Amino acid sequence: xxxxxxxAQIALFTxxxxxxxxxPQLTLAFGVPITAQSLGVMLCGTVLGAxxxxxxxxxxxxxxxxxxxxxxxxRGGLGLFTSPTAGFLIGFPVAAFCTGYxxxxxxxxxxxxxxxxxxxxxxxxxxxxxxxxxxxIVLGRSLPEAALLVTAFIPGDVIKAVxxxxxxxxxxxxxxxxxxxxx
Amino acid sequence: xxxxxxxxxxxxHDWPAGAKLLALCVVSVVLFxxxxxxxxxxxxxxxxxxxxxxxxxxLRFGLRRIWSLWPFVLLLMAxxxxxxxxxEGAVIVLRMLSAVALANLxxxxxxxxxxxxxxxRILRPxxxxxxxxxxxxxxxxxxxxxxxxxxEKGAALTMAWRARARHRAGWRVILPFLVLALDDADHVxxxxxxxxxxxxxxxx
Numbered sequence: 001x002x003x004x005x006x007x008a009q010i011a012l013f014t015x016x017x018x019x020x021x022x023x024p025q026l027t028l029a030f031g032v033p034i035t036a037q038s039l040g041v042m043l044c045g046t047v048l049g050a051x052x053x054x055x056x057x058x059x060x061x062x063x064x065x066x067x068x069x070x071x072x073x074x075r076g077g078l079g080l081f082t083s084p085t086a087g088f089l090i091g092f093p094v095a096a097f098c099t100g101y102x103x104x105x106x107x108x109x110x111x112x113x114x115x116x117x118x119x120x121x122x123x124x125x126x127x128x129x130x131x132x133x134x135x136x137i138v139l140g141r142s143l144p145e146a147a148l149l150v151t152a153f154i155p156g157d158v159i160k161a162v163x164x165x166x167x168x169x170x171x172x173x174x175x176x177x178x179x180x181x182x183x
Numbered sequence: 184x185x186x187x188x189x190x191x192x193x194x195x196h197d198w199p200a201g202a203k204l205l206a207l208c209v210v211s212v213v214l215f216x217x218x219x220x221x222x223x224x225x226x227x228x229x230x231x232x233x234x235x236x237x238x239x240x241x242l243r244f245g246l247r248r249i250w251s252l253w254p255f256v257l258l259l260m261a262x263x264x265x266x267x268x269x270x271e272g273a274v275i276v277l278r279m280l281s282a283v284a285l286a287n288l289x290x291x292x293x294x295x296x297x298x299x300x301x302x303x304r305i306l307r308p309x310x311x312x313x314x315x316x317x318x319x320x321x322x323x324x325x326x327x328x329x330x331x332x333x334x335e336k337g338a339a340l341t342m343a344w345r346a347r348a349r350h351r352a353g354w355r356v357i358l359p360f361l362v363l364a365l366d367d368a369d370h371v372x373x374x375x376x377x378x379x380x381x382x383x384x385x386x387x
Contacts, residue, residue: 002372002376002380003318003380003381004371004372004373004375004376004380004381005368005369005372007318007321007322007325007372007375007381008325008367008368008369008371008372008375009365009368009372010322011321011322011323011325011326011329011368011371012325012329012333012364012365012367012368012371013364013368014322014326015325015326015329015330015332015333015364016333016360016361016364018326018330018333018334019330019333019334019336019337019360020337020357020360022330022334022337023334023337023338023341036354036357039357043361047361059319059322059323059326060326062302062323063323063326063327066295066298066299066302067187067188067290067293067295067298068187068295068326068327069186069187070326070330075251076187076290077187077248077286077287077290077291078207078286078287078289078290079248079249079283079284079286079287079290080286081286082211082279082282082283082285082286083252083279083283084252084255084279138279138282139255139259139275139279140271140274140275149258163354163357166354167354167357167358167361170358171358171361171362174358174362175362175365178362178365
């Protein structure tokens with residue numbers, strides 16, 4: 001793969017994370033319209049792998065910081081980095097990296113399972129560790145108290161991890177060479 | 184793409200972006216270190232005055248951006264009234280509101296170009312460590328160009344789905360969406376190569 005390919009893929013995945021948050025009528029499961037943005041972060045890891053996935057998510061966070069309205073609902077700007085949900089945003093690159101890293105480590109496992117488990121590790125466990133820490137700091141709460149505030153959202157994100165697994169596996173079947181984490 | 188910068192031009196637009204960002208960092212750290220509710224109240228009022236100074240349109244535009252914090256304000260107030268520590272609650276609520284509002288103020292009064300300039304200056308010293316500014320700038324430009332393109336394509340996909348199914352488009356629509364993005368990446372990469380690319384031939 002050429003450098004140009006790598007940069008173009010990173011940029012397009014960054015745009016994909018944004019687009020997943022901006023498409024209006026996307027209903028993921030049980031008729032509940034949940035934002036697919038963290039699904040985009042998981043896919044960065046499972047499809048691009050640790051390194052490029054990390055860059056794509058980092059580029060996303062960087063562009064949000066300098067004021068592009070790329071977050072779900074057209075939000076963006078520096079205010080998000082001091083808000084109670086800042087931890088989730090700051091955790092995006094690390095979550096993508098950990099998802100990709102776990103994915104690369106599980107190359108022996110069937111791709112659906114590998115991508116699901118990797119997404120749960122990176123996109124749920126790691127991302128929530130950042131999110132909960134951020135909430136604890138901004139809201140002046142202890143970590144368990146902050147964790148309590150976000151438990152309602154965890155099932156939705158586990159569903160997204162499962163979907164990330166299914167989508168990655170389907171992509172692998174359709175175009176094996178596109179799944180870089182299995183290269 | 185919609186803009187997060189203010190619809191009204193203020194004097195703060197002319198101030199150097201780097202100085203605004205540095206001031207924001209310092210003030211945010213101080214806000215988080217101040218445990219007194221009186222001090223937090225003064226700070227919050229000062230921030231409100233800053234919002235009000237450029238006029239009504241600016242004030243309304245700015246407050247709309249902070250409005251999304253209301254669930255947290257409600258939650259914190261309820262929590263601290265129940266646990267009987269209203270002063271501590273006031274410190275946390277006011278601090279959160281001022282910190283977000285101030286950061287938002289910097290975004291509202293700083294153009295994208297000015298922000299990019301600051302990022303450029305911060306990253307330049309890292310060029311010797313292998314950080315390629317051209318690649319980053321190009322990638323950023325591609326994201327700005329392709330986010331609306333992909334959003335449009337995604338919307339078209341969901342519409343195509345709705346034309347054929349009784350239900351709303353579900354997660355299955357994401358796979359073709361992903362393939363579209365990867366195709367676009369291939370085209371862009373080929374176009375870049377054809378125009379000389381990054382000119383570094385470690386390429387295989």
